[in-house]
Amino acid sequence: MNSKKSPDSKQPTDSTKASRRKFLATGAAAAALGAAKAATGQAPAAETKSLKDLIAYGERSHYVTSIRVPVDERPSPDEFGMTFHVLTPLQDTVGIITPSSLHFIGTHRGSIVPDIDPKQHRLLIHGMVDRPLEFSVDDLKHFPSVSRIHFIECLGNHSKADDKTVQETHGLTSCSEWTGVLVSTLLKECGVQKDASWVVSEGAEEVKGAGSIRLAKAMDDCIVAYGQNGEPIRPQQGFPLRLVVPGFEGMYNTKWLRRMKVTDRYYMTYNDYGHIAKDEEVAALTFQWGPKSVITFPSGGQKLPGPGVYQLTGLAWSGGGVVRRVEVSPDGGQTWKDAEIRGMVHPKAHTRFGMDWKWDGRECVLQSRCTDELGQVQPSRAELAAFFKVAPDYYKAHGVQGSDNTIQPWRVASDGSVHNAI
Amino acid sequence: MRFSVRLSALILCTCGAAMAQSPTYGVGRTPTAEEIRAADITISPDGKNLPPGKGTAKEGEQIFAQKCAACHGENGSGGLAPMLIKPETPVKNPAPCLAPCIGPGNVMALHAPYATVMWDFINRGMPFAQEGSLKPDEVYALTAFLLYKNGVIQENEVLDQNSLPQVKMPNRDGAAIPDWKPGMPRPFPAKH
Numbered sequence: 001m002n003s004k005k006s007p008d009s010k011q012p013t014d015s016t017k018a019s020r021r022k023f024l025a026t027g028a029a030a031a032a033l034g035a036a037k038a039a040t041g042q043a044p045a046a047e048t049k050s051l052k053d054l055i056a057y058g059e060r061s062h063y064v065t066s067i068r069v070p071v072d073e074r075p076s077p078d079e080f081g082m083t084f085h086v087l088t089p090l091q092d093t094v095g096i097i098t099p100s101s102l103h104f105i106g107t108h109r110g111s112i113v114p115d116i117d118p119k120q121h122r123l124l125i126h127g128m129v130d131r132p133l134e135f136s137v138d139d140l141k142h143f144p145s146v147s148r149i150h151f152i153e154c155l156g157n158h159s160k161a162d163d164k165t166v167q168e169t170h171g172l173t174s175c176s177e178w179t180g181v182l183v184s185t186l187l188k189e190c191g192v193q194k195d196a197s198w199v200v201s202e203g204a205e206e207v208k209g210a211g212s213i214r215l216a217k218a219m220d221d222c223i224v225a226y227g228q229n230g231e232p233i234r235p236q237q238g239f240p241l242r243l244v245v246p247g248f249e250g251m252y253n254t255k256w257l258r259r260m261k262v263t264d265r266y267y268m269t270y271n272d273y274g275h276i277a278k279d280e281e282v283a284a285l286t287f288q289w290g291p292k293s294v295i296t297f298p299s300g301g302q303k304l305p306g307p308g309v310y311q312l313t314g315l316a317w318s319g320g321g322v323v324r325r326v327e328v329s330p331d332g333g334q335t336w337k338d339a340e341i342r343g344m345v346h347p348k349a350h351t352r353f354g355m356d357w358k359w360d361g362r363e364c365v366l367q368s369r370c371t372d373e374l375g376q377v378q379p380s381r382a383e384l385a386a387f388f389k390v391a392p393d394y395y396k397a398h399g400v401q402g403s404d405n406t407i408q409p410w411r412v413a414s415d416g417s418v419h420n421a422i
Numbered sequence: 423m424r425f426s427v428r429l430s431a432l433i434l435c436t437c438g439a440a441m442a443q444s445p446t447y448g449v450g451r452t453p454t455a456e457e458i459r460a461a462d463i464t465i466s467p468d469g470k471n472l473p474p475g476k477g478t479a480k481e482g483e484q485i486f487a488q489k490c491a492a493c494h495g496e497n498g499s500g501g502l503a504p505m506l507i508k509p510e511t512p513v514k515n516p517a518p519c520l521a522p523c524i525g526p527g528n529v530m531a532l533h534a535p536y537a538t539v540m541w542d543f544i545n546r547g548m549p550f551a552q553e554g555s556l557k558p559d560e561v562y563a564l565t566a567f568l569l570y571k572n573g574v575i576q577e578n579e580v581l582d583q584n585s586l587p588q589v590k591m592p593n594r595d596g597a598a599i600p601d602w603k604p605g606m607p608r609p610f611p612a613k614h
Contacts, residue, residue, distance in 0.1 A: 071518075072518040074517075074518050080550075080551075084520070108547075109520050109547065110520055124453060124458070124461055126453070126458050126461075126462065131445065131452065132452065132453055132458055133449075133450035133451065133452060133453075134450055134451045134452075134453045134457075135449065135450045135451075139449045139450050140449075142447055142449040143447055143449065188446070189445050189446060189447055189449070189450070191444070191445075200464050202463075202464060206547070206551075206553045207546065207547035207553060208463070208546045208547060208553070208554075210464060210542075210546070214602050216602060216603055216604065217602060217604075220604045221604075259461060259462075259464075261462065261464050263466065265466070265467065265468075266599050267464060267465075267466060267467060267539075267542075268467065268534070268535055268536065268539055268597060269464070269539060269542060269543070270522070270530075270534075270539060270542065270543035270547070271522070273522040273524075273528070273533070273534075273539075274522040274523075276533065276534075276535065276593075276596065276597045277596075277597070277598060278595075278596040278597070278598060279598060280598035280599075280600050280609075281600075281609040281610065282598075283597070283598040283599070283600045284598075284600035284601075284602075284608060284609050285608055285609065285610065287600065287602055288602065288606075288608055290608045290610075320607060320608070321605075374605065374607045375607070376607050376608065379610065384610065387610045
């Protein structure tokens with residue numbers, strides 16, 4: 001969907017500047033700037049916080065500097081206050097939980113993060129239900145809660161040859177503990193009618209992003225979440241309510257959720273656009289993520305100081321359920337060895353793997369391969385090309401059909417530097 | 423209280439499947455029909471909940487120049503925002519793609535399987551910084567203008583709540599609806 005790097009974006013052309021100036025000169029742009037400032041209402045971050053403030057709400061050490069970076073180097077916020085896609089620094093994360101502050105951001109069109117008063121916010125459920133109901137955030141806490149660890153990954157998360165780091169190749173996936181109410185609990189309360197088959201959700205941001213999921217998915221494991229990693233969901237992640245659609249492409253996980261309409265057909269809203277494909281197999285590949293994994297150390301842009309024994313580590317996940325197995329190849333896919341699962345294993349969640357790895361100082365290509373509980377095995381790009389009957393090097397110039405869960409190779413050069421070898 | 427809820431559920435069970443579920447928690451407010459109508463901006467592909475109003479491409483042309491061209495380009499391409507009119511000669515978008523990424527291959531008039539998809543998004547998400555401010559007549563007119571400029575309808579066609587869902591979209595048959603059930607693997611890779 002989104003190209004993560006385009007040559008245009010690095011150096012704005014004269015025509016870009018000219019059109020930006022022209023854009024700025026319009027009343028619409030001026031109004032937008034005003035609206036953006038009013039909507040975000042954020043004071044510039046103070047240079048230093050008092051110890052009192054830091055005891056009230058802690059911060060990480062100032063020696064820790066890992067940050068998100070924008071996709072395509074397109075600044076967020078831009079001059080109009082809009083936020084675009086922003087990448088998680090996977091190379092720096094440990095365990096399976098992504099800190100909320102470092103969770104990737106994806107937006108429809110580019111969005112101004114809304115400033116929502118949770119006391120005023122409502123979720124309306126209507127359409128093909130016997131009892132349409134409107135819930136406040138407090139109302140939702142009257143229902144039994146669930147807390148589940150799930151990844152969310154954007155359809156645009158695909159590795160390209162000019163992506164250098166794992167943040168650039170894979171940074172549009174993150175994993176959190178989500179707390180809220182199962183959608184099935186709410187829909188049962190409303191009484192779903194028997195011919196209903198789809199649910200269209202809607203956010204409260206200015207473009208009111210909408211997405212459609214099958215009722216079967218909504219009733220299976222979806223969550224109306226109000227909590228993320230032990231606290232209210234952060235504004236950039238949908239405060240006060242977010243629809244979590246475990247294992248499905250990110251766009252379905254509607255942020256700032258305000259409405260769910262139960263219907264008897266697929267509405268194919270603008271935000272479903274990225275999923276529209278003539279070929280049923282391609283369309284199906286954009287719903288549920290396949291088994292996927294990536295080595296985060298050693299990974300692109302890092303440098304090994306010399307030969308020796310290292311802890312190779314990475315993340316594996318699947319929209320199909322639990323990660324059953326992760327294998328690592330030190331020789332470009334000729335031989336494979338099982339990695340250890342190091343930590344908690346949850347369905348549709350990042351799963352940490354690792355192994356002792358001895359580097360002899362010679363050039364090699366490292367890659368990992370995930371198998372999930374459904375028996376699905378993460379494919380190489382060559383296998384994907386064979387499936388779609390295209391040339392083996394087709395993906396050098398074209399995007400991957402559907403969501404990209406192909407194997408990510410990293411080349412370790414003899415000087416210890418690590419490079420994207422996709 | 424609980425007993426009576428259960429009892430009434432039992433009685434309802436015998437009355438038909440649609441009424442088989444009854445509220446368990448009794449939480450939430452029942453919205454009025456008018457409140458639901460006002461909130462329901464999600465337009466069905468059959469156009470059933472389109473509001474009254476009408477518009478033509480000619481009317482849409484003026485609105486486009488006033489409210490859309492600054493971001494989408496005077497001719498509906500080459501602006502910072504997604505391409506809306508497929509140009510005869512290729513134009514390079516000066517900005518990286520937004521999500522979803524719209525280029526000559528998938529401008530809405532040619533790629534959306536239903537004209538309601540266009541109406542719905544123009545109505546809910548446009549114009550920039552004044553989203554939701556367009557009147558139904560303006561949304562019909564803009565939809566007509568974009569469909570006309572992409573060669574889908576004639577210039578003099580009037581779009582309204584009856585005619586808009588009837589527009590034969592070029593990509594009507596280009597949107598597969600894959601099945602999905604819990605525990606279903608993806609079509610690729612095949613199970614090993």
